[in-house]
Each structure stands twice: as structure tokens, then as C-alpha cells.
Amino acid sequence: MSNKQDHAQWSSSFGFVLAAVGSAVGLGNIWKFPYMVGESGGAVFVITYLFCIALIGFPILVAEWLIGRRGQKNPINSFEDVAASEGKSRAWGIVGGAGILGGFIVLSFYSVIGGWALNYVTKIGSGSFVGQNSDAVAAVFDAMLASPGTLTIWHTVFMALTAIIVGVGVAGGIEKAAKVLMPLLGVILLVILGYNILNGGFGQAVSYLFTPDMSKMNSGVLLAALGHAFFTLSLGMGIMVAYGSYMGREFNLLKTARTVIILDTVFALAAGLAIFPIIFVNGLDPAAGPGLIFVSLPIAFGSMTGGTLIGTLFFLLITFAALTSSISLLEPSVEFLEERTSLNRTMSTIVASVVIWLLGVAALLSFNLWSEFTIMGNGVFDLLDKLTSKFMLPLTGLAAIIFVGWVLAQDSIKAELGMSDGAWKAWQIVAKFIAPIGVVIVFISSLIGAA
Ligand code: TRP
DSSP states (O other): OOOTTTTOOOSSHHHHHHHHHHHHSSHIIIIIHHHHHHHTTTHHHHHHHHHHIIIIIHHHHHHHHHHHHHHOSOHHHHHHHHHHHTTOOGGGHHHHHHHHHHHHHHHHHHHHHHHHHHHHHHHHHTTTTTTOOHHHHHHHHHHHHHOHHHHHHHHHHHHHHHHHHHHHTOHHHHHHHHHHHHHHHHHHHHHHHHHHHHHSOHHHHHHHHHSOOGGGOOHHHHHHHHHHHHHHTTOSSSHHHHHHTTOOTTOOHHHHHHHHHHHHHHHHHHHHHHHHHHHHHTTOOTTOOTTHHHHHHHHHHHHSTTHHHHHHHHHHHHHHHHHHHHHHHHHHHHHHHHHHSSOOHHHHHHHHHHHHHHHHHHHHHTTTTTTTOOBTTBOHHHHHHHIIIIIIHHHHHHHHHHIIIIISOHHHHHHHHTOOHHHHHHHHIIIIIIHHHHHHHHHHHHHHHHO
């Protein structure tokens, strides 16, 4: 993937789709989506999120790939060169820079959660949850959160794994492994779905996820759904720009984007259907926040036949899905240091990882020692999450779509996307108006709502 001496290209469209799906499908789908749904009133969030994915995420994904494919460089240089080639300001490179910084911040707290998943591999594997009721399972989670040492150890392990994969440059091999392991994750989700259908709560979960109660709609839900659409598709961080730079001309951007988006959404919805029935049957709180999957799934694994094996495998696979995302979060920072400083790849990886790790430690302390320390009502963990998901990702994504929809010459884009006249009109309406205006409206409404 990152052989930039000769700027390698993806050998096949399949390899590319795999890497893009690997980046997109991760903790965002399995961990974050369900708890965001729970915190944001259920189906109103789901429906808004689906609209955001289709009308905003889709065109921005295409726009980011297009910029990367034209630029053939890291995100900053791609923006700069593509702008310059059309006589526009090189200052567009700032957008790429903002993306790199964002990836850096996302990874700090992402690694903490990756550590939780790893810790749960060992907990479930050792049979800790067999026959336990929901209170006991929740107590295990709370004890983990209360222990800075435990959180730091697992965060360190996860960050080290990410750094090793990126530093040694074996990401390509990881993506090949994803070909087998991602479908396996899908299979386990289906097993949990089956368990849920037998054990009740399934109908309730379906209506919770898909029957919106419009009275719960507000600007906070809008912004959360928009932010999550960016997060789950790995948008607004230059990552898809970087991936696009390895993409050959023969790729059909629209079809590839559709495939990535459908797979990503299927994983998120399946995770929702795996988790909410357990929540309802056990009388748990859907709005419990980031601990949601860690206090619901172990209950099911503790009571199903073969649950120890299935549960261990499940958390291993989530960790794996998280790693294929975290390497995509680390790569841009490493690439940046390598190209813009005198550090070599190994040193760039170490420097970036250590700083990200430190920020992650600050994030994990907000669950225990620093729980009293808040900035505008948020602990460090929440602050890093909100700053990126709700501000940095949407704003850089907005810049990317304005760049492609308004700044670049449109004729060549039409040719590049290979669109018929009708499809091109639809694209223009979405890219020029719906997506950018959508982002702006959500922002303004949340500013008004927050005031
Ligand atoms: N999309 C990944 C997930 O859902 C996380 C991720 C990877 C990401 N790369 C990103 C989020 C870039 C924002 C930006 O787990």
C-alpha cells in the first residue's frame, strides 16, 4: 500500500476495495454506532445517519478519492498540486494538513477502545462471564474503567501493534488477511443475531432502530449523525485522499464508493441488531454510552452454548477490524513526518506513535483519575471525540467537496467519473448543493441549538 518510492498502485480493484473497507469498517461500526444510536434517541439517529451517508458521505468519499488519484501524493501535496494544476491557490494544502492532524487525534482515543477490545478477548477467553447476570458483567466493565493501569497496558498493546504494522510496512499483508477475517466477523454477528431471535427482544430492537420517534429529533441528533457518517467512512482526514493516490485510472469511483458504503452500513446495522435485543431483554440502558457493547455482548456470550469460544473470537475480530482502521489513521502522520522531516520511516513511526500514545493516556485517565477535569463539560476522551467527529471531520470534508464541486474544472470531472448526462446532473446537484449545504445547515442548527 505505502510503497511510495515508486508510488505503487493497487494491483486490483478488489485489493483497493478491501483496503478502503478495512479502513471504514472498525470500531466505528461495532462500538460507536450502537452507542450513538442509544444516546441519540434510536431510529431518528439511524435514519438521519443513513441520509447523511447517502447524500453527504457518498459524494465526499468520491471527491476525496478523486483528489488523491489526481494528486498521486500525500494529502497535503495532493491538494496543493491539484489546485495548482488548475491555477488555484496552493493554500488548499491546508485541508490535507487538517486531515493529518485529525487522524492523529482520532487514533489517540481509538487506540484506547482497541485496548478495551483486546482486554475483553482475555476476559471472555478465561470464562469470566459464564453464567453472569447483567450487574456482574457491568461491574467488570466499571472495574476496567476505574483502573488506569489496566487501561494503559491494553492501550499500549494496541498502539504498539498499530505502530509495528505501519512501521514494518506490512499493511498490505494485513489487508489480505482482512479478506478472510472480515467475513468471519460478519458470520459471528449473524450468530449473535440468531441467538437474539431465539432469546427475545429482536422485534423491539428492530422497531427501536427503524421506527423513528420524530419528537426526539433535534440539532444535536443531526450533528451526531453527520459526524458519525464521516467517522465511519473514514472521511475528512485525508485518508481516503491518500488511498485514492494509489488508485489507477481504470477504477470506477462511483461503483467502488457504493460498494464500500454498503458494506460499512451493513456492518453497523448488523451490530445494532446484535446488541439492542440483549439490551432490552436484560433491562439495560440503551443510552449507557461508550460501554454499551462491553456490557451487553458478554451477557449473551456468557449464556450461549459455545459462548466462550464465540465471544473470544468476536472480540479478537473486532480488534482486527480496529487494526485495519488504526493503521489507516497512523499512516498519514508517518508519511508526513517521513516526507517533511529528516526522520526515516522507523523513527517517524516511533515519534508519531509515542505522541499519539501520550494523548491516548490523557484520554483514558478521564475515565478515572481525571474524571473531575472537564473542559466545557467534557472530559478529555469526550473532547477529543467531539472535536474530531463533530468539527474537524465535517469541516475538512466540506472543504473537499467544495474543492471538487466548485473549484476544479467540471468538464474533466464529468469525464473522469464517466457519467451520462442525467447522472451528471444528479451528481452536480448533490456535490454542489446538497452535500455542502447539508453540512452547513447541520452546523448552523447545532450552533443555534447550543446557544
Ligand atoms: N472508519 C473507522 C471506523 O469506523 C475509523 C477510522 C479510520 C476513521 N480512519 C478514519 C475515522 C479516518 C475518521 C477518519 O472504525
